[in-house]
Amino acid sequence: MYDSGKVIIGVLVFLALLLFPVWYNLASGEATTQGPELAKPVKGEACVLETAYMRSNHMDLLDDWRERVVRNGERIFAAPDGQHFEMSLTNTCLDCHADKEKFCDECHTFMAVDPYCWDCHIVPETPTRQEVTYVN
Amino acid sequence: MKALFSLVVVAVVVLLTVLAVSTSGGRTFFGTILPFAAIAIFLVGMIYRVVYWARSPVPFKITTTCGQQQSLSWIKNNNLEAPRNFLGVLGRMALEVFFFRSLFRNTKAELKSGPRLVYGDARWLWLAGLAFHWSFLVVFIRHFKFFVEPVPGWISIMQELDGFFQIGLPIFYITDGILLAAITFLFLRRVFNPQLRYLSLAGDYFPLFLIGALAISGVIMRYTTLRVDITDVKLLATGIVTLNPVVPESLGAVFFVHLTMLSVLLLYFPFSKLVHMAGVFMSPTRNMANDNRVRRHVNPWNHPVKTHSYEEWEDEFRDVMKAADMPLEKDVESK
Numbered sequence: 001m002y003d004s005g006k007v008i009i010g011v012l013v014f015l016a017l018l019l020f021p022v023w024y025n026l027a028s029g030e031a032t033t034q035g036p037e038l039a040k041p042v043k044g045e046a047c048v049l050e051t052a053y054m055r056s057n058h059m060d061l062l063d064d065w066r067e068r069v070v071r072n073g074e075r076i077f078a079a080p081d082g083q084h085f086e087m088s089l090t091n092t093c094l095d096c097h098a099d100k101e102k103f104c105d106e107c108h109t110f111m112a113v114d115p116y117c118w119d120c121h122i123v124p125e126t127p128t129r130q131e132v133t134y135v136n
Numbered sequence: 137m138k139a140l141f142s143l144v145v146v147a148v149v150v151l152l153t154v155l156a157v158s159t160s161g162g163r164t165f166f167g168t169i170l171p172f173a174a175i176a177i178f179l180v181g182m183i184y185r186v187v188y189w190a191r192s193p194v195p196f197k198i199t200t201t202c203g204q205q206q207s208l209s210w211i212k213n214n215n216l217e218a219p220r221n222f223l224g225v226l227g228r229m230a231l232e233v234f235f236f237r238s239l240f241r242n243t244k245a246e247l248k249s250g251p252r253l254v255y256g257d258a259r260w261l262w263l264a265g266l267a268f269h270w271s272f273l274v275v276f277i278r279h280f281k282f283f284v285e286p287v288p289g290w291i292s293i294m295q296e297l298d299g300f301f302q303i304g305l306p307i308f309y310i311t312d313g314i315l316l317a318a319i320t321f322l323f324l325r326r327v328f329n330p331q332l333r334y335l336s337l338a339g340d341y342f343p344l345f346l347i348g349a350l351a352i353s354g355v356i357m358r359y360t361t362l363r364v365d366i367t368d369v370k371l372l373a374t375g376i377v378t379l380n381p382v383v384p385e386s387l388g389a390v391f392f393v394h395l396t397m398l399s400v401l402l403l404y405f406p407f408s409k410l411v412h413m414a415g416v417f418m419s420p421t422r423n424m425a426n427d428n429r430v431r432r433h434v435n436p437w438n439h440p441v442k443t444h445s446y447e448e449w450e451d452e453f454r455d456v457m458k459a460a461d462m463p464l465e466k467d468v469e470s471k
Contacts, residue, residue, distance in 0.1 A: 007186060010186070011187075014182070015179065015183075021280060021377040025283075025285065025374065030285045031377075033382050035370075035384075052386070055365045057363055059306055060305070062305075110285070110367060112295065114292065114295075
């Protein structure tokens with residue numbers, strides 16, 4: 001092999017770059033075969049739409065809600081099962097999924113997604129903190 | 137016809153995947169076995185190709201004529217076009233790899249009415265090629281977030297920049313659009329230019345369709361309601377790189393088409409024109425310094441030639457020559 005020094009260096013760089021996920025995971029030791037564990041909702045029987053749909057498409061629903069509330073002034077969402085909900089992230093979604101850190105952030109951090117909901121919305125206090133203030 | 141053949145091959149692979157992943161065996165095969173095999177064959181194949189090339193000797197230095205070679209001190213040397221040292225070679229190679237400098241010089245010759253032959257620049261290929269390669273690279277690097285935990289900050293920054301304009305939800309990635317637009321142009325160019333259509337082989341169309349299908353299936357999964365639960369995608373992807381394969385239930389046909397297109401691309405890569413990814417580094421007109429006036433380049437396959445120099449010849453006949461009064465380089469006494 002000619003210029004073997006340079007060729008071997010090139011091949012090693014190629015392997016190091018492409019196998020980045022392998023050595024990065026080995027180094028961090030945090031790769032899991034278990035997905036993020038979400039906090040159970042503090043109340044409510046079922047979500048406004050099916051869980052499977054909400055898992056992958058909740059952003060569509062939230063986007064739709066935002067548009068209908070902010071642009072059209074509608075406030076009430078009629079779910080397919082006949083129930084009615086207020087279209088509100090803070091008052092409806094977070095009413096059941098009370099802990100943003102243990103619900104929203106679990107997947108969003110796992111997938112490095114940074115939704116801009118919280119640019120405008122205030123993160124409500126988590127139930128535990130609320131309890132503490134209530135007792136006092 | 138060649139385009140059609142390539143399209144049919146890609147369509148058959150897509151259909152096969154869609155049909156197979158309705159069975160659990162098919163899901164295991166397309167979700168774990170095929171990606172594993174593809175990555176292994178890709179890595180081994182690429183190294184094999186590079187080592188194979190590196191074993192071929194370069195008989196002579198190819199002097200490129202697009203820049204002034206280093207010669208006399210008062211003639212300015214263009215170190216990027218005709219490098220005199222390793223640094224210059226690195227610079228020329230970097231410009232080639234990152235900006236496709238030699239493609240930038242692409243020209244065209246057209247026969248206009250008259251008949252009149254007109255020469256001009258042809259930079260659309262360079263522009264589309266650059267757009268395609270860079271956006272594909274960004275898309276590729278962005279996907280590392282599916283393979284690593286925790287996701288490093290620079291990947292998040294890259295995503296944020298890619299979705300800078302915050303169009304739509306989920307936010308539209310500019311590179312997705314550029315990639316699709318560029319690949320469409322690269323395909324149409326082959327179809328609508330008669331000379332190019334004549335030159336194009338199935339091996340030229342196949343990667344275009346393959347990458348097109350890869351990109352479209354990815355776009356479907358991000359921007360349409362056929363979306364998948366990406367945490368499950370991450371479990372599968374992380375499983376592959378930690379040799380711990382899992383195939384989550386929720387992943388549907390579109391995801392498997394995406395994964396299979398990638399696997400087929402990796403499998404096909406080392407055996408096709410796509411190896412230009414490694415080949416560009418092995419191009420003698422790019423990676424050899426133009427220093428043949430300074431350093432002698434010996435052809436490595438030169439056969440040892442039997443020579444008989446004048447010195448040796450004189451040694452042999454010195455006495456006879458002396459006797460005939462012939463001029464000698466070395467005299468008998470001074471020997």
